[in-house]
Amino acid sequence: MTGCGGKLARLTSQSQYDICVPGECMQQLSTESCITRNPHAAGCNRMLKVLLHGSCSYDCAYCSVRLDRSHHSFAPRELADIVHEQYRNNLTGGLFLSSGVPHDTDEVMSGLIETARILRSQGYPGYLHLKILPGASRDDIQESARLADCISLNIETTGESRLRFLSGIKDYAHDIMKRIGWIADAAPGRFMTQLVIGAAGETDREVFDCVTALYGNLHPSRIYYSGFRALPKTRLSSRESTPAWRPRRWYQIDSLVREYGYSREELLPILDDNATLPNDDPKALLARGNDPVDPNSASFADLLRVPGIGPTTARAIIAAREDRWIRNPGDINMDAACLRRAMPYLAFAKVPRQATLALFA
Ligand code: SF4
Missing domain, CATH: 1.10.150 (DNA polymerase; domain 1)
Structure with missing residues (x-):
C-alpha cells in the first residue's frame, strides 16, 4: 500500500505548486514513498502532499494541471487508506490535500471532504490541511474547517482585473474573496492563502495593498508566496519566470507585518518610484x-x-x-x-x- 505507484507519483508531483509551509523547499524523499519533507516545518515535517484529481477544467494561464490528459484520480477511500497506512508506518505526519477540478466544484469538494471524513473516522490523528476550491459552498467550507487542522484557498493574484488576465472562469469577488471571507469565519486563526507573485504582471504596490488588506481585515494565519514559473505549453510559457528573490523578499515583508508590527505607512517607502520592490533586506532598507x-x-x-x-x-x-x-x-x-x-x-x-x-x- 505504501508503494508509490504511477498514480500516487503523478498526483504528488502535480501538487508541487501549492505551498503548505512557509518558504517551502519540499524534497521528494524517494520515488517509492512519494513523501515530501520540509526541514523547516515544526512538528510535522514529513507530509504527503497530493491531489485528489490530476486534471482540471479551469483555464488558469500558468497551470500545467489543466493540460494533463492522463485523468488520474483517487477515490476518497483509496487515498484515505494510503494516507493512514503511511501515518501508521511513521512515514508521514500529515496530509496536504488539494485537487484539480475536472468536473463540478461541489462534487470535487465532496470528494475532498469525504477523504478527510474517512481518515478521521479511522482514528487518523495526523495533521490535515485541506484546500478549498474557488466557488465552494459555505456548508463545504464549514465541514472542511471542522475536519481539518487548517484550510486554505489561493487568492492567486491581487484583484479582479489581474485574475481576469489569468482565468476567464474564476470570478475574483464571488469565487475567491467571498469564499475567503467565509473561510475566515469558519476557521479563524487557522486558514491560509497563496499569492503567485508575477503571474499577472501585478506591481509590488498591488501585492503590498493586497497583503496588508488581507492581514488587516481577514487575519489569515499565513500568506504564502510563490514565484510565477513559465511552464512549457501553458498560455504564459513565453513570459519570463519571476526571479526567486522576489517571493523571498515578500516573505520578509510578510514577517515585518505579522511578527514585527510594522504599519502599512512604515513599509510603503520600501517601494521605489515604479512601485517595485528592490532586491534588498527590507528591514535594513527601512533602518537606514x-x-x-x-x-x-x-x-x-x-x-x-x-x-x-x-x-x-x-x-x-x-x-x-x-x-x-x-x-x-x-x-x-x-x-x-x-x-x-x-x-x-x-x-x-x-x-x-x-x-x-x-x-x-
Ligand atoms: S483551478 Fe486553475 S490552478 Fe487550480 S488546478 Fe485548475 S487550472 Fe490549475
Missing part, C-alpha cells in the same frame, strides 16, 4: 538613516526595528536590563552575525550615576 537606539531605554517596538534584532532578542534585552545596565555589545546575548548587523543602529549610554547607585546598592 535611523538614529541609533540605546538598548537600556528603547521600547520593544524600537528594538524590533533594529536589523538583526527579532522579537526573542528584543524580549531578552528588556528582561536583561531589569537587572543590569547594558554597557556594551558583550552584555547582549546575541548571535554574532545578528549583532554585527545591529551594531550600527545601537548606542550604549553611559551608566547614569543614580542607576549606578541603585544597581550596586
Whole structure:
C-alpha cells in the first residue's frame, strides 16, 4: 500500500505548486514513498502532499494541471487508506490535500471532504490541511474547517482585473474573496492563502495593498508566496519566470507585518518610484538613516526595528536590563552575525550615576 505507484507519483508531483509551509523547499524523499519533507516545518515535517484529481477544467494561464490528459484520480477511500497506512508506518505526519477540478466544484469538494471524513473516522490523528476550491459552498467550507487542522484557498493574484488576465472562469469577488471571507469565519486563526507573485504582471504596490488588506481585515494565519514559473505549453510559457528573490523578499515583508508590527505607512517607502520592490533586506532598507537606539531605554517596538534584532532578542534585552545596565555589545546575548548587523543602529549610554547607585546598592 505504501508503494508509490504511477498514480500516487503523478498526483504528488502535480501538487508541487501549492505551498503548505512557509518558504517551502519540499524534497521528494524517494520515488517509492512519494513523501515530501520540509526541514523547516515544526512538528510535522514529513507530509504527503497530493491531489485528489490530476486534471482540471479551469483555464488558469500558468497551470500545467489543466493540460494533463492522463485523468488520474483517487477515490476518497483509496487515498484515505494510503494516507493512514503511511501515518501508521511513521512515514508521514500529515496530509496536504488539494485537487484539480475536472468536473463540478461541489462534487470535487465532496470528494475532498469525504477523504478527510474517512481518515478521521479511522482514528487518523495526523495533521490535515485541506484546500478549498474557488466557488465552494459555505456548508463545504464549514465541514472542511471542522475536519481539518487548517484550510486554505489561493487568492492567486491581487484583484479582479489581474485574475481576469489569468482565468476567464474564476470570478475574483464571488469565487475567491467571498469564499475567503467565509473561510475566515469558519476557521479563524487557522486558514491560509497563496499569492503567485508575477503571474499577472501585478506591481509590488498591488501585492503590498493586497497583503496588508488581507492581514488587516481577514487575519489569515499565513500568506504564502510563490514565484510565477513559465511552464512549457501553458498560455504564459513565453513570459519570463519571476526571479526567486522576489517571493523571498515578500516573505520578509510578510514577517515585518505579522511578527514585527510594522504599519502599512512604515513599509510603503520600501517601494521605489515604479512601485517595485528592490532586491534588498527590507528591514535594513527601512533602518537606514535611523538614529541609533540605546538598548537600556528603547521600547520593544524600537528594538524590533533594529536589523538583526527579532522579537526573542528584543524580549531578552528588556528582561536583561531589569537587572543590569547594558554597557556594551558583550552584555547582549546575541548571535554574532545578528549583532554585527545591529551594531550600527545601537548606542550604549553611559551608566547614569543614580542607576549606578541603585544597581550596586
Ligand atoms: S483551478 Fe486553475 S490552478 Fe487550480 S488546478 Fe485548475 S487550472 Fe490549475
